[in-house]
Amino acid sequence: MSRMLRRTVLAGLSAATLLLSNAANAVEIEYWQYFFDARVKAMEQLIENFEAANPDITVTMTHFPYADYRTKVAAAIPAGEGPDVVQLFYGWLNDYIDAELIQPLPNDSFDPATIDAEFFPMVGAMKRDGSYFALPTAVRSLALFYNTRLFDEAGVDGPPETLDELIEVAKALTKKDGAGNITQVGITTGMTAQDHHWFREGLIRQFGGEPYTDDYQTVNYTSEAGQAALKFYTDLEKVHGVTASGFMDEPQAAFKAGRAGMHIDGSFRIGSLNGVRGLKWGVTELPATADGMRSNYSSYWVNGITSKAEGEKYDASVKFLQYITSDEAMQIWLDVVGELPAKPSVGLTEANANDETFGPFIRGLAYAHTTKFANESAQRQVFVDMVARTDLEGQSLSDSLAQAAADEQKILDDYYK
Amino acid sequence: MTLYRNLTIRQKQIVWAWAFLAIPVLFYGVIRFYPTGTAVVISFQNWNLLGDRTWAGLENYRELWNDPVFWKVFRNTFAYLLIGTPVSLLLSFVIAYHLDKLRFMHGFLRMLYFLPFMTSAVAMAWVWRWFYQGVPIGLFNNLLASVGIAQIEFLNSTTNALPAVLAPAVWAGLGFQVIIFMAGLRAIPTSYYEAAKIDGVGWWTVLTQITLPLLKPTIVFIVVLSSIGFLRIFDHVFNMTTNNPGGPLNATKPLVLMIYDTAFNGFNMGYAAAQTVVLFTILLIVSLIQLYLLRSD
Structure with missing residues (x-):
């Protein structure tokens, strides 16, 4: 009991010092996804890596059961209470773009031509008026x-x-x-x-x-x-x-x-x-x-930046989104969750495409359509x-x-x- | 303060009454009436929960009127009511009538009848759902197959599915109704029965001339309560048909499930609100009839 107490106090103290030391220029952004054990574990790992590389940014992840996810997100974002970066099913995105709840990704950090060239073609559905609005870490087939x-x-x-x-x-x-x-x-x-x-x-x-x-x-x-x-x-x-x-x-x-x-x-x-x-x-x-x-x-979940993120939170969100759609993040997602990388450069590596389990799915992406x-x-x-x-x-x-x-x-x- | 002092005793009583009433009034206002009012307003609008609400006039109601699925669902809802209420009423009365006369293991049997009422509807619906499956996993069909009778499609059928879904719902509510009926039976003064015995009338006359007329308030109460329950049936249907909600071919879909589906799968809040207003109206009519029946006593 006392050991637990001591540990809790220690943890609290170290968290407090961390907060204090970063207080000068700390940005905290919020990330939402639905609860699925492996996805949460993978995201925790990604957040840890991201925070190590960007000590001035803290990412808090919130997750809730899938059954409530769509409704809660839909209720929270218009109220301005929701996340800065949010995971959405690709099929929901149009409604969010129309309601101006999702911001277009800046073309200088997310060059549309590069994305067109580097991601699997079905990701093109996330492009509107020359800009991408959201990007997946992983895809499914x-x-x-x-x-x-x-x-x-x-x-x-x-x-x-x-x-x-x-x-x-x-x-x-x-x-x-x-x-x-x-x-x-x-x-x-x-x-x-x-x-x-x-x-x-x-x-x-x-x-x-x-x-x-x-x-x-x-x-x-x-x-x-x-x-x-x-x-x-x-x-x-x-x-x-x-x-x-x-x-x-x-x-x-x-x-x-x-x-x-x-x-x-x-x-x-x-x-x-x-x-x-x-x-x-x-x-x-x-x-x-x-x-x-x-x-x-093929279907996928995408990550987008909500209209709530402004100023330095927006910049931090862009950086975070860049990381979670990077090659490194995709490999982690494949290893932890078992979902397929959204880029051929990661998915179609010798090891991944010939993998006994993932291979058939990854090869399927080449001729997949997204409804x-x-x-x-x-x-x-x-x-x-x-x-x-x-x-x-x-x-x-x-x-x-x-x-x-x-x-x-x-x-x-x-x-x- | 002087203002309060100048009031008459009667007025002070009123002030205090309102002071105590304030909390429930506030509660009802904020938690019940405000959302109800909002729902009525939304039923005249189009809203997908994300964007702005736009006025739609009577469009949602017109769509509802012309929607064949709505009429199918409307019929289903009343099928649940018109089959469920009489069946559960009859069963619970028969059980209560005989249980009342029984002394042997009376408490234990009453507990057995009451148990399903305390069980979670979700767990019960899933267990029954598996009972109804075909071979090799369904209990009922395995029994039929073992004696060489052809399988019955309980849930995957447009005719059998509704009664099959209704059965556990009736069973679940039975315990409660039995208890109420038994309380009603106990409340009938024994002097009537003694008088009947002296006059030497048969059991049928006793039942129809004494027991049933004196049970009228109990019967009205149970009818109203179970009617509202069957009109709002949702969890049994939803859990027994999760893969094909209200299916097959909308054969089991009640109004509440259609509202849920329109609102939280279709995100068509205006249309869902219009359906809610219709359900509200039906429930209101049923409740008014109840008030009328109780008053005429």
Whole structure:
């Protein structure tokens, strides 16, 4: 007890002296992100490095649960109570720029031409009127996770390379009980998870389509390509019987429990799969078409400077943002969080691109697209309902696809009007 | 001070009454009425929480009127009410009526019925959600499969999902209603029953002529309370359908979930406020009917 007390007093004293010694020219800036253990640890490490290099700047990090994050940020920043540097989902940025809550990054420290050249191309979505408004430390993409133990058991040599192989491998991995109920799926499906991204930016493009035109403001998947993509996706369950949507409640739960042979998910899933006892898994790129065409979806969280930061706080925020989007920061983020570097110069190093776990995701970035969502959860719901109508109400694929397109177009029109 | 001294005793009483009332009045004003008023104002505006609020007139209400999802949700909300209230009322009365007559393990049984009411709705919803899954993890479907009956899609169905979500909500509220009913039954003077016994009437007549009429205040209380509860149902639905909130195909979506979704996923505060005003109006009407029924006693 007394030892703890002494330690607390000591810590308090040293903190006080630190504060006092810096008081003359100290700048304190606030940084907000949502709580995810690894992200917080990585950011603590980055802040420590940054403060060591810039002794006159203190960065305080605040984090709260993801469920509250968006609302709290949205309530705090307009009230002027929020952070100086904030982490936002890329899809939210437009609203923040329109409301003038995010400042453009100064062109001399963040040269747009250099960023265009150095970052992965999807980061270009953060540019408006010739300036960048925010930059990511890390990006995410999708890949195909597979259960190596189930592959061995079924005598399958390796993960599928193409969509046709995917079906064959999935068939070999599916198990049914005497009554025909599926007890192990070949591949998990469910538009509620990451499949709506796979469908939107992956399958539709692979079947020769272009999901949206007009900078993601016009729906464009009622084409033959869209129909073929939807047929491929729903056939997995209806024709090939290698999956059941909603199997074991959630796709990643089925995969974690070793009841699913394959599972499409994002790089952020790596951390939670690593800790699962008895699960042996591998990961590979999303399957290609017969002629080798691949497509992927990428999303990211960006860091921006809010309108609250002014004067020396603004300068300090710029410096901090420069550091957390540097090559060094990206490598730390990859090592600690497992999210992919936003620059090819870090991501596509020999070691990273050939890494057994991260490699498939990093290679996927080269052909990834980033959807500009107006309302991601509503647009996901459109696809969830599209598949549900064919399952539960017996609607034909083309009718359901047409209705989905109309529903999504309405969401886009309401947003961009 | 002289001002106070010059008051009559009656006026002083009023001053003191207001002094004590000031805190609840302030509380209600700031915590309840001000936000309620603001919500009504926002329902005539467009606001995404970030930018400025702009006036929209009746646009949000017009959109609501023309939104097929709203009408679906409206029907769902009343389905929860019209199935949930009678079922829970009947069940809780039957249980209370028989439990009241039982002496053996009376306290223990009453505790068992009351337990679900004390359990967190979130935990309960998740446990039931897993009960409802298909093979190999769902309890109900595993039982069905083990005796060779085809699986039932409880949650992934447009017809079964609403009753399936409602069942744990009814079960959770049952304990409370049973306790209230038992208190009501105990409050009926035994002299009526003794008189009935002397006259030699059957149990049905006793039930319909003595017990039920004298339970009327209890029944009204429970009906009103559970009606408001079912009209505001949220946590059971939300937690049992988190992946596809209110799904499949909006089959289970109640009004409160639609409000939540519009406000905190769509960030369309004006539209969400308009839905809130509609819900408020419905609840107000239900409460007024309650007042009317209680007064007519």
